[in-house]
Amino acid sequence: MTEKRPHLIIKNGTVVNDDFMIKADVLVMHGKIVAVDVNGNLSEKSIENDEPYRIIDATDKYVIPGGIDPHTHMQLPFMGQVAADDFFSGTCAAVAGGTTMIIDFVIPEKDENIIKAYEKWREWADAKVVCDYGLSMAITNWNEDVEFSMGEVVKSEYGINSFKFFLAYKNVFMVTDDQFYRGMKRCSELGALARVHAENGSVIHEKQRELIKQGVLGPEGHTQSRPEELEAEATHRACTLAEQAFCPLYVVHVMSKGAAKVIARHRQRGSVVFGEPIAAALGVDGSHYYDPDFNHAAGFVLSPPLSRDPTTPAALMDLLACGQLHVTATDNCTFNCQQKRMGFNDFTKIPNGVNGVEDRMSVVWEMGVHSGKITPMRFVAITSSTAARIFNCYPQKGRIAVDSDADIVIWNPTASRTISADTHHHAHDFNIFEGMLVHGVPEITISRGRVVWENNKLDVSPGEGNFVKLSPNCDYVYRSINVRKANYHPMVVDRKECEPRKQKSELSVVSPPYDETPEAPEI
Ligand SMILES: NC(=O)NCCC(=O)O
Ligand SMILES: [Zn+2]
Numbered sequence: 001m002t003e004k005r006p007h008l009i010i011k012n013g014t015v016v017n018d019d020f021m022i023k024a025d026v027l028v029m030h031g032k033i034v035a036v037d038v039n040g041n042l043s044e045k046s047i048e049n050d051e052p053y054r055i056i057d058a059t060d061k062y063v064i065p066g067g068i069d070p071h072t073h074m075q076l077p078f079m080g081q082v083a084a085d086d087f088f089s090g091t092c093a094a095v096a097g098g099t100t101m102i103i104d105f106v107i108p109e110k111d112e113n114i115i116k117a118y119e120k121w122r123e124w125a126d127a128k129v130v131c132d133y134g135l136s137m138a139i140t141n142w143n144e145d146v147e148f149s150m151g152e153v154v155k156s157e158y159g160i161n162s163f164k165f166f167l168a169y170k171n172v173f174m175v176t177d178d179q180f181y182r183g184m185k186r187c188s189e190l191g192a193l194a195r196v197h198a199e200n201g202s203v204i205h206e207k208q209r210e211l212i213k214q215g216v217l218g219p220e221g222h223t224q225s226r227p228e229e230l231e232a233e234a235t236h237r238a239c240t241l242a243e244q245a246f247c248p249l250y251v252v253h254v255m256s257k258g259a260a261k262v263i264a265r266h267r268q269r270g271s272v273v274f275g276e277p278i279a280a281a282l283g284v285d286g287s288h289y290y291d292p293d294f295n296h297a298a299g300f301v302l303s304p305p306l307s308r309d310p311t312t313p314a315a316l317m318d319l320l321a322c323g324q325l326h327v328t329a330t331d332n333c334t335f336n337c338q339q340k341r342m343g344f345n346d347f348t349k350i351p352n353g354v355n356g357v358e359d360r361m362s363v364v365w366e367m368g369v370h371s372g373k374i375t376p377m378r379f380v381a382i383t384s385s386t387a388a389r390i391f392n393c394y395p396q397k398g399r400i401a402v403d404s405d406a407d408i409v410i411w412n413p414t415a416s417r418t419i420s421a422d423t424h425h426h427a428h429d430f431n432i433f434e435g436m437l438v439h440g441v442p443e444i445t446i447s448r449g450r451v452v453w454e455n456n457k458l459d460v461s462p463g464e465g466n467f468v469k470l471s472p473n474c475d476y477v478y479r480s481i482n483v484r485k486a487n488y489h490p491m492v493v494d495r496k497e498c499e500p501r502k503q504k505s506e507l508s509v510v511s512p513p514y515d516e517t518p519e520a521p522e523i
């Protein structure tokens, strides 16, 4: 084991954090960063006790914190199928693309105890992950058991600090507004973050029925049943209810300009709300739903759908650049062509979900840094550090600094590659970015000090990754909300001295005689 995992001296690279970049050497021992040296003095002499070490030359490369993908669904049972990427292939794809931590979702069935569901996910993931992972918990129902169990899973033995609510998928995962509000009040009590899938599930359900009746059966029905307005409406509702509940909110998969604008408007009013566009929305658009090939069109089906407006991907990147959107994720939830064919004659049965975990870093680099919109520092912020801050694992994750975990990527900004299902490390047989040329390539990925990806090859074993417990009461998301909560006092009007109300006959109110009542104005 020690032979396979020597200490690492990364020399001559440019270290990039979200707030500075500088030429420096980095020393990695026992899974941690133990030195960052701007004088270039690190050498084999830095290694104690003749232990095995390896020097990595990072000349002309960036040394960046490993990517954090805060939104994945590995091996998710969904719409009668199980997502093709399990925690092994999914995390293999992650590290091949420069991502060293994922946050996946426990999604209990409506009548399932959330602690039982949590244990199931841990069992699935612990045995298979090749990099670190955390969990977020979905709340798909509301009752006393759910309310109590939320309090349990935020305890340190479980390590959950965020809860996700679906306003879509009627009769499956969707919660009503009152359940959502109560859930967020509970989050606020517990110091947890609320996350939301924002779409109007009830109206979508109606539109799906209308379209099927009208004979629209193919994947084009998916986009037509989910107009962008229904994403914007639900996003506005979610932000409004979160404000009422004194709860910070994180909107997952922001897919449209309308939803992004809603987030910006609420932030302008002081709301603590974060927006997460995904790689799919930054790299491709919704024109694919009209492709005559069912397999192709169905391969792009996810919810909310990709925008039909071809200017949306660039607009979302602009908002990431200027700080109105905050993190990039993937919603990685992959299905084979065969699985997508479940909905051949009925688009409502096409399993929803696409890939992203392998290609996110390169797609964001291409659309952001290579296009000249953002700096490498902002790239680090939106692919890693801000997620670490929001989910309360910073600077353990998301930073190149002494004592941080050695989750590091040696990033070659001048290399390029063409994305393809033929070469990807996902378990499924389709890639929504097929044929896309991306500049910016993760040449080496290091997970807790282990080189897991190099020379286009994986060197991993299932179960090598660790579960990262995430604790509540994160200052980054709760500081201002806690002040607002403390300043809020419901108003009570003191009426103790009030006389009982007089009988109607005693009241001296003079109402005008009937014929003097002014006429209603004509419209
Ligand atoms: N997004 C999607 O289509 N599939 C995964 C489940 C979800 O996040 O909504
Ligand atoms: Zn979702």
Ligand SMILES: [Zn+2]
Pocket: 071, 072, 073, 252, 331
């Ligand atoms: Zn999702």
